[in-house]
Amino acid sequence: MTDIALIESVREFNRFYTNFLGLLNKAYLDTPFTLTDARVLFEISVHNGVNAGALARDLQLDPAYLSRILKRFREEDFIEATPDPADQRSQILTVTGKGRAQFEELGRRSNAQIAARFDMLADGQPQAAVAAMHTVRAILDPQAKPAAATIRPHRAGDIGWIVQSQGRFYAEEYGWDLRFEGLVAEVAGKFLANFDPEMEYCWIAERGGVNLGSVLITNGGDGIAKLRLLYVDKAARGLGLGKQLVDECIAFSRRKGYRQISLWTNDFLHAARAIYQKAGFRLVSEERHRMFGPEANGQTWVLDL
Amino acid sequence: MTDIALIESVREFNRFYTNFLGLLNKAYLDTPFTLTDARVLFEISVHNGVNAGALARDLQLDPAYLSRILKRFREEDFIEATPDPADQRSQILTVTGKGRAQFEELGRRSNAQIAARFDMLADGQPQAAVAAMHTVRAILDPQAKPAAATIRPHRAGDIGWIVQSQGRFYAEEYGWDLRFEGLVAEVAGKFLANFDPEMEYCWIAERGGVNLGSVLITNGGDGIAKLRLLYVDKAARGLGLGKQLVDECIAFSRRKGYRQISLWTNDFLHAARAIYQKAGFRLVSEERHRMFGPEANGQTWVLDL
DNA sequence: GCTTTTGCTTGACTGAGTCAACTAAATTGA
DNA sequence: TCAATTTAGTTGACTCAGTCAAGCAAAAGC
Numbered sequence: 001m002t003d004i005a006l007i008e009s010v011r012e013f014n015r016f017y018t019n020f021l022g023l024l025n026k027a028y029l030d031t032p033f034t035l036t037d038a039r040v041l042f043e044i045s046v047h048n049g050v051n052a053g054a055l056a057r058d059l060q061l062d063p064a065y066l067s068r069i070l071k072r073f074r075e076e077d078f079i080e081a082t083p084d085p086a087d088q089r090s091q092i093l094t095v096t097g098k099g100r101a102q103f104e105e106l107g108r109r110s111n112a113q114i115a116a117r118f119d120m121l122a123d124g125q126p127q128a129a130v131a132a133m134h135t136v137r138a139i140l141d142p143q144a145k146p147a148a149a150t151i152r153p154h155r156a157g158d159i160g161w162i163v164q165s166q167g168r169f170y171a172e173e174y175g176w177d178l179r180f181e182g183l184v185a186e187v188a189g190k191f192l193a194n195f196d197p198e199m200e201y202c203w204i205a206e207r208g209g210v211n212l213g214s215v216l217i218t219n220g221g222d223g224i225a226k227l228r229l230l231y232v233d234k235a236a237r238g239l240g241l242g243k244q245l246v247d248e249c250i251a252f253s254r255r256k257g258y259r260q261i262s263l264w265t266n267d268f269l270h271a272a273r274a275i276y277q278k279a280g281f282r283l284v285s286e287e288r289h290r291m292f293g294p295e296a297n298g299q300t301w302v303l304d305l
Numbered sequence: 306m307t308d309i310a311l312i313e314s315v316r317e318f319n320r321f322y323t324n325f326l327g328l329l330n331k332a333y334l335d336t337p338f339t340l341t342d343a344r345v346l347f348e349i350s351v352h353n354g355v356n357a358g359a360l361a362r363d364l365q366l367d368p369a370y371l372s373r374i375l376k377r378f379r380e381e382d383f384i385e386a387t388p389d390p391a392d393q394r395s396q397i398l399t400v401t402g403k404g405r406a407q408f409e410e411l412g413r414r415s416n417a418q419i420a421a422r423f424d425m426l427a428d429g430q431p432q433a434a435v436a437a438m439h440t441v442r443a444i445l446d447p448q449a450k451p452a453a454a455t456i457r458p459h460r461a462g463d464i465g466w467i468v469q470s471q472g473r474f475y476a477e478e479y480g481w482d483l484r485f486e487g488l489v490a491e492v493a494g495k496f497l498a499n500f501d502p503e504m505e506y507c508w509i510a511e512r513g514g515v516n517l518g519s520v521l522i523t524n525g526g527d528g529i530a531k532l533r534l535l536y537v538d539k540a541a542r543g544l545g546l547g548k549q550l551v552d553e554c555i556a557f558s559r560r561k562g563y564r565q566i567s568l569w570t571n572d573f574l575h576a577a578r579a580i581y582q583k584a585g586f587r588l589v590s591e592e593r594h595r596m597f598g599p600e601a602n603g604q605t606w607v608l609d610l
Numbered sequence: 611g612c613t614t615t616t617g618c619t620t621g622a623c624t625g626a627g628t629c630a631a632c633t634a635a636a637t638t639g640a
Numbered sequence: 641t642c643a644a645t646t647t648a649g650t651t652g653a654c655t656c657a658g659t660c661a662a663g664c665a666a667a668a669g670c
Binding site: 339341366367369370373392393394395 | 656657658659660661665666667
């Protein structure tokens with residue numbers, strides 16, 4: 001049996017979010033659509049080719065009610081219904097161009113409504129809220145397919161994010177002091193200041209607008225690419241992002257004609273070490289240091305390309 | 306303008322949570338209460354003594370509709386309404402014993418519904434979900450952040466936050482390119498790497514665990530303190546945080562025996578310039594530059610202590 | 611003291627959503 | 641194989657949650 005205080009918290013959140021959704025749904029006020037209409041049109045637009053039964057089940061609507069909505073949509077020429085050849089009773093629902101235009105207009109209104117709300121927030125808070133929403137959904141939605149993370153080049157704010165997340169992570173987990181964040185900031189700053197788009201690159205892994213990981217390749221001269229600042233956020237461990245990021249680095253370095261990739265890491269970072277090893281890196285040197293407070297084993301690994 | 310991928314994520318969550326709430330609200334199916342009834346009864350039970358107007362505002366209900374619900378509740382003896390002595394038009398609403406019993410019964414049903422859902426989850430997941438809900442609410446609920454802003458020294462992650470927020474801000478507002486974020490990262494990194502706690506300092510303004518602003522003093526040698534990276538997040542403009550941060554800098558620099566504070570800024574930052582002027586800084590030089598893309602007027606200001 | 615505003619109520623309505631009965635195709639099973 | 645049952649969707653008939661406009665009385669403004 002679940003804790004009663006926990007359940008009260010959920011109810012509290014539900015009351016709050018019911019209000020919040022009520023505010024957002026004002027977006028439909030001056031359209032000919034009700035919230036239910038919008039949900040139906042959305043579902044058909046996204047899952048083109050569903051049938052009415054599945055729709056009623058997914059949206060928890062009364063079949064009779066849904067039938068009437070669909071009839072109206074057909075009359076208004078928002079959707080088309082063709083009988084399913086596999087089952088003549090059932091029908092395949094698809095949006096028309098007109099329906100898609102409506103759908104997009106509704107999307108724009110909804111987006112504007114949310115953007116207005118989010119623009120009032122402090123920096124980083126929208127991202128934090130969305131990250132938390134992902135967490136809630138991942139837990140409560142049995143069929144939540146964790147939206148795929150994508151990897152993209154860096155843009156404004158990303159380098160700062162790298163400094164922040166690494167700085168905080170190493171401080172929390174390993175007790176490193178602020179000199180480490182300073183080092184990261186300097187490395188990252190030099191990277192941007194002297195950025196050579198021909199030979200250097202930064203990859204950011206993100207999911208739904210939230211940054212999850214990073215890595216960068218800098219030109220170490222002498223045909224050596226330096227792999228630096230590999231990081232994967234706690235929330236995204238175990239998805240193989242680290243490997244993907246390192247693979248990007250290797251492919252890029254090969255393509256650009258580097259003859260070797262070199263990197264510096266610390267022995268307690270087991271997950272990272274496993275990735276390097278699997279990718280073919282070999283340990284070439286190791287030295288004890290206390291550059292950032294607690295004693296640690298710094299390691300240099302290289303991969304010949 | 307907030308990132309579009311972020312907004313899509315919010316909409317996705319909203320669709321999911323609309324469904325989720327729909328499922329939970331089945332709890333009311335075999336009670337004589339509608340969802341709105343329950344919300345009203347809840348609100349009166351918790352805020353005993355509210356008046357109808359406040360209720361309508363909080364729950365975003367039509368006054369006419371609410372009036373009818375309250376009338377029914379009075380007839381059923383769930384609530385009592387006594388005229389407000391301070392305003393005879395208004396009335397004070399309180400629950401009766403019978404009303405409270407109903408309220409508690411609804412609570413039990415709602416709890417049972419949520420518990421059933423949560424009992425299917427793995428160990429620790431309900432806690433994680435609730436923690437994430439708190440995060441969402443703390444960010445999105447405007448009246449859930451009464452906490453005042455405080456100013457404190459920097460700690461792990463803060464410097465990265467400075468880089469990120471300035472990098473993003475100047476890119477979005479003034480079209481500066483990534484070299485600017487690079488410069489900020491280098492400045493901030495050097496600050497941490499060579500940090501002299503005797504003569505240097507970093508102030509972070511925060512509220513409820515969220516960073517809102519920053520400034521730092523570095524030792525420029527020769528008795529000159531350099532004020533750098535003054536920033537106030539857009540969510541916190543107009544609260545006087547900028548002035549507070551600059552005042553901290555001035556007081557610190559006096560205390561430490563500096564003879565002058567010097568800073569570099571750009572002319573389009575009107576709010577910042579106003580703060581410097583009011584604090585007694587004077588403009589000593591100005592030069593046109595395009596260090597970060599668009600042309601701008603760099604300015605050097607100093608304050609003799 | 612007159613007008614305007616505010617807090618709430620009432621009358622008159624609408625349309626979102628429900629329930630039950632129905633048609634037609636598909637499936638089951640003796 | 642063919643009657644019985646189930647499934648997919650539609651239609652008729654209804655209700656009741658929620659809205660809009662007008663009204664009343666107390667309070668506030670001029």
